[in-house]
Amino acid sequence: MIPSSVYRTSRWLAAPLLGAALATPALAQEDPIKVGILHSLSGTMAISETVLKDTVEMLIEQQNAEGGLLGRELEAVVVDPASDWPLFAEKARELLAQEEVDVIFGNWTSVSRKSVLPVVEELNGLLFYPVQYEGEESSENVFYTGAAPNQQAIPAVDYLMNNVGVERWVLAGTDYVYPRTTNKILEAYLKSFGVADEDIMVNYTPFGHSDWQNIVSEVKAFGSEGKKTAVVSTINGDANVPFYRELGNQGIDAADIPVVAFSVGEQELTGIDTAPLVGHLAAWNYFMSVDTDANYDFIDAWIDYTGDEMAVTNDPMEAHYIGFNMWIEAVRKAGTTEVDAVKDAIIGVSVPNLTGGYAAMMPNHHITKPVLIGEIQDNGQFSIVWETPSTVAGDAWSDYLPGSRDLISDWRKPMACGNYNVVTGSCGGGETQEETTAEE
């Protein structure tokens, strides 16, 4: 068994290498531009991150077919950090120091981003991070193309409060930094609208939790108090599958207690029989079911690239699509791939997104996005029931947390500061900033 699998792997590895070797002389007289891809191809996060690696590879292929960039060809450098957070830092160092890539597209979990952050800052790299996250961060070297809390969580809660009339809230999440920070922000936000303590129930579960009986039953009891109840779920990864299955089995209907999820997309739904989930909600900035030609073109290209007629697209893929195009645009504007020049050039760059609008890079390294609320359908897709009238600009520092309320981020010169405190008038956040970091 062992030798045959080794043989197979090596043959599979050889094919793309051979392809790349044959393609090279056709285009580039100069050295190719290296694009680093830092996504887990094995381990727990492989389920989500593998498709992102493929997405960037597809975008690179498309760009090369259009003649490359600055007359040079793009070349993907793929490494596998194997869902191992410290390994992310090591692999990032390998990409920047050894391979000398010009840009990195990568990471999924916040903990892996935090692990890569010091390396990217030390070696002055460029990182495009495509996943929704908890905010409270702004690095000179990182571009956040996923949603900040004010581009996902807050609008979703607004929707539930105003359009569904929810009065009682269950905040359920996986036990790590993203759900904890997001729920802290949401709690503060809900209380600012006068929601009482006893109307908020907070619950955390470990990664990969599979026994949801008790929690679902508690939610059911919590929801039978005569006030409209909703679950705001920051449950991450594949723990969602048994969670939704238990919801279905215990007969919790979306009409009674809707669940709005921030980490469940089309990709995650491919692992679930969605029939009992119809009507539960998700908040994202993109859905595969978005009815625009740009989106249909993207989907067709993706299906052709993967060769799988049933392949799905999701929000972080769109984020990479936007991030990649922004980087291309910025490099063209700067006329070089040199990091400092690209960093300055990219602010203000605006490229089409897949939902029929434009995404612009803000001075705080976050982008503008529309917020969509979708209901799960029986075919594993979302039907869009609500969207923000215009795009929302990402806010690095939440306005609802005491420590970060006074901070702003603006990487344009002369300010060039990721945590400028408007009260003390100094960069570095001052004492309040220390508090925020300490709490995490």
Added chain:
Amino acid sequence: MTISPCLRRMLVLFLLAWLPLAASAQDDDGQQLLQSLDAASFTQMGEAIEAIITSGDERSRGWLEALLDGKLQRHKETGRFVVVLENRGRDWPVADALTGEAIGEMSRRDLDRLGINNALRGQLQSALAVLDLHVPETRDRREAARALLGDVDASLVEPLEAVIRVEEDAEVRRLLEQGLAIHRLEQGSLEAVASLQGSLNNRVRAALNSAARSDDPALAEAASVALADIEQQMKLNRGLETLYFGLSLGSVLVLAAIGLAITFGVMGVINMAHGELIMLGAYTTWAMQQLLPGQPGLAMVLSIPAGFLVAALAGIAIERGVIQFLKGRPLETLLATFGVSLILQQLVRTVISPLNRTVVTPEWMSGSIMINEGLSLTLNRLYVLGFALVVFAGLMLVMRRTRLGLEVRAVTQNRAMARSMGIRATRVDIMTFALGSGVAGLAGVALSQLTNVGPNLGQNYIIDSFMVVVFGGVGNLWGTLVAGLSLGVINQVLEPWAGAVLAKILVLVFIILFIQKRPRGLFPQKGRAAEG
């Protein structure tokens, strides 16, 4: 003569129910009705749905169902309304919404879905439930009546009262009366409280809870009293429910650990690839379902022997390929089998996919059975609980009543002596390991119904399995059963007040303390075998 709108609606509903196939082609009207559904706001769409319900068009039921499923769509260019028959892939087969004729495939690019939201879904569901009150099957009528609880509004009162007068089934009548009582309670009627007394239904409790907060002191008082009474009954229910949750979690632990109890407990092999054998069983279930599309139930049943075989063969390969060379070297065995587990994981990842696979739950395993209105047991877990007990009993039988069991016990107690008595110890090793691995495969088949089928499935259970075996007493199958079930119950009792993370930690701390006191577990082996 004027007919009130309510009565008209009622008549229409009866007509719809009794004359489903009356042939009349009023295509203009139909087109008009559908056109009005394609409205700018959900409020207008709600009015359009109301218009369809009251139109008396015999096709309206089909339209409402298609609308509910998101399958009622409009062709962008021609404006033709179609019902999508199958919405997977890029081109969808469709039928004309007006004539019902299948008209080939259309690209999803060219179709516009008439989207609905949760509020409209509720409206559609109650409209369909009202229609369902007239179907011949009692079960469906009960279902429909239950769905109407809490959704009764003024316009439904008269039609429902009429239905109650002709309804034969007492349960349907009771549910409908409850539905009406909830409506009256919402209107502030004090008598309604009496008729809701003692009901454990969630929606009844929700209605009483809001009544208890109402401004009318008499009503609030009565509702609070009724609630207190209901809460009392719910307490017992909750206790039973927690016990069931605990036993169910315990049965999963037992299933995962029982194979290990054979290979580790009886043979003394530390097999870190045990989790991956479970995973292989789960993937066998998935593969079976791929081989028998559309028959998840049959596939499930066939997976039981298939899962056992696949895992047992893999077990034999591991035993022959790795473990036999490392006899009596536990540390090396641990490392080598850990390597095997990584290889198996990566193999599945490369050959099948790093993504989780969907295992469909057969119809007879999904949902729950209702003990009373406040307590229902989820069916899939009930099956797994039963399955765990059957597997345990089967294994006990093999170990106690068959020649293989006798030989296994002989070889583990004294290998040299057993060999000199003519037992082929190597063969027994292979058989024992295959048995333990096969049982792990069975666990995988069961787990495919509860958790994710993916390359990491096994990793999540390996620690728990060792924990159960050590806690129960190495080498004792009864110990594994008792340990698994009791750890499950302890965990679920702790969880509501400690949270899932802390509950798990507390259980681990408890086991550490317990092992300090009793290093050989709950049921230590006695006699000479224990010394070895």
